[in-house]
Amino acid sequence: MSNKVPSSYSDYLGLHGLLDSLSMTSAVHDEHLFIITHQAYELWFKQILFEIDSVRDVFRAPLLDESKTLLIVNRLNRVVLILKLLVDQINILETMTPLDFLEFRTGLATASGFQSLQFRLFENKMGVKEDHRVKYNQQHYIRVFNDPKSIAQLKDSIDSPSLLTLVERWLERTPGLNEDDGFNFWDIFQQVVKRWQDDSYLYPAQTEDDEDIKESHLADYHKSRETFESLFDVEKYNSQRERGERRLSHLAFQGALLISLYREEPRFNQPFQILTLLMDIDSLITKWRYNHVLMVQRMIGSKVGTGGSSGYQYLRATISDRYKVFLDLFNLSTYIIPRAYIPPMTNRMKRRLSVLSTEDLLKMKQRNGSKSDLINGVRDRLSLNEDDGEDEEEKKTGPVKFEI
Ligand code: HEM
Known part of the structure; x- marks a missing residue:
């Protein structure tokens, strides 16, 4: 320069x-x-x-x-x-x-x-x-x-x-990929995919009288299971990656899917x-x-x-x-599965997602040195205390709600 x-x-x-x-x-x-x-x-x-x-x-x-x-x-x-x-x-x-x-x-x-x-x-x-x-x-x-x-x-x-x-x-x-984040997206995703496949292909096949239509539903069901299997089975995923059919690591792909959904x-x-x-x-x-x-x-x-x-x-x-x-x-x-099957984020996870940056925290601390209540407020938002991130409701029902 x-x-x-x-x-x-x-x-x-x-x-x-x-x-x-x-x-x-x-x-x-x-x-x-x-x-x-x-x-x-x-x-x-x-x-x-x-x-x-x-x-x-x-x-x-x-x-x-x-x-x-x-x-x-x-x-x-x-x-x-x-x-x-x-x-x-x-x-x-x-x-x-x-x-x-x-x-x-x-x-x-x-x-x-x-x-x-x-x-x-x-x-x-x-x-x-x-x-x-x-x-x-x-x-x-x-x-x-x-x-x-x-x-x-x-x-x-x-x-x-x-x-x-x-x-x-x-x-x-x-954030959201691990249980530590209070969400554990991957487990949730596998469960809702199963539910969506059952609703879309398996149950219609089970209740269908026409043999051809039944066959067609079952074929779609197995095809969809196979497609998702290549994602859920890490070994299959990694061998596709070795063949150059995928570029991102398994964890990174989960992150991209979480962000998209x-x-x-x-x-x-x-x-x-x-x-x-x-x-x-x-x-x-x-x-x-x-x-x-x-x-x-x-x-x-x-x-x-x-x-x-x-x-x-x-x-x-x-x-x-x-x-x-x-x-x-x-x-x-x-x-990508239909929106109706995507479970809402837990409140705890939502709070985790709204964390302030470390820089913001430091600035606030400098500006409000003695005002410990403000820091506590921030601490609260960050869920730094072991327990305060979880809703009473969530404690009762567990973090994942599947109501669709
Ligand atoms: C009349 C216009 C053009 C013709 C006929 C032409 C022709 C070619 C040909 C035949 C090749 C293959 C390499 C070779 O054997 O030369 C090539 C490669 C290339 N040309 Fe052009 N080109 C034209 C315009 C442009 C323009 C405007 C650009 C802009 C920068 C460009 C950028 C490139 C690049 C980057 C490659 C390498 C592509 C690769 O290997 O993936 N060309 N071009």
Whole structure:
């Protein structure tokens, strides 16, 4: 960061260097658009990386209070809006015809978007797994980079915790997952799923006279049991994870499900927005890949790419779930059950969810040093005393109410 006072608009924005960096290899009019489009992409990639790095830094904190989650929501939303712009930007380049492109394409020599360092950094920092990538001419993409600085940046982006890893750790800490939290979501969820399956398929089958309909209900019942079994049986879950069909740990997945089902609870509003934005980012990158591949087919058909790949064929293979970092969040919907079966949060759990941040507590303590009753009030909200979190009613009936 320099403290130099800029002498003008152009000086402040470094426009001399920026605008002079456009150098055409031909006199073909459309090459100007081709270069500007790529440069604009790279500038926006730089901004995206800046945002993702800052979000990763915030996630690294061992505890996230609501002021921090709001910051994450704002920044991820910004990334989403930039990506929307990047998806749309392809339309502008498509005003160039294949014939115009062919006129200057030889001038590109072996240059290709495949060599975009920032694009690879973005993928790695999000959490694209190395062994999920489509091999490019049977080679690792890192081979196209030969300057030590780029290689060091790429290695660091692979080695440092990706957004996926950090989100996973955060989800594993979702309040409500343990009995200690006074809720024990996982046990409750398994019980209500069973009840929903019985009501939807088993009981209708048992009371049905028509053999075909009975069979059909039973088939649905077993299918649904099997689907949920892959979630409830940790071993099955983990073997799917090893095969790359799931990305998040079992505990993190439970956290994501809890947040999705209870998103109307104030404490889960922002976490739910975060999960939605992460899916938006994945969706928009997939849309970009799709629009890019359509443009490539339109421009070069099945010709090989300037970077040496099979071109269209290679790119088409990259539009798959392999590149979806937050795949599990999309799959959450498989396990969503009707609202009527989702038991309400216990009062104790609600109180736990409304805890103040440690920072807030310290500030209040400083401001009201001698007012011990205020501190006790806060202590009360935090349920710091062993017993005071539980309602009399809850004590009688147990923490979980299944009335639907
Ligand atoms: C006429 C326009 C374009 C054509 C014909 C084109 C063609 C290609 C081809 C054939 C590839 C595969 C690698 C290769 O063999 O070269 C590729 C990859 C790539 N291109 Fe483009 N491209 C165009 C525009 C753009 C633009 C505007 C961007 C924006 C930055 C871009 C970014 C990329 C990236 C990031 C890859 C690597 C994708 C991956 O490996 O998953 N391309 N492009």
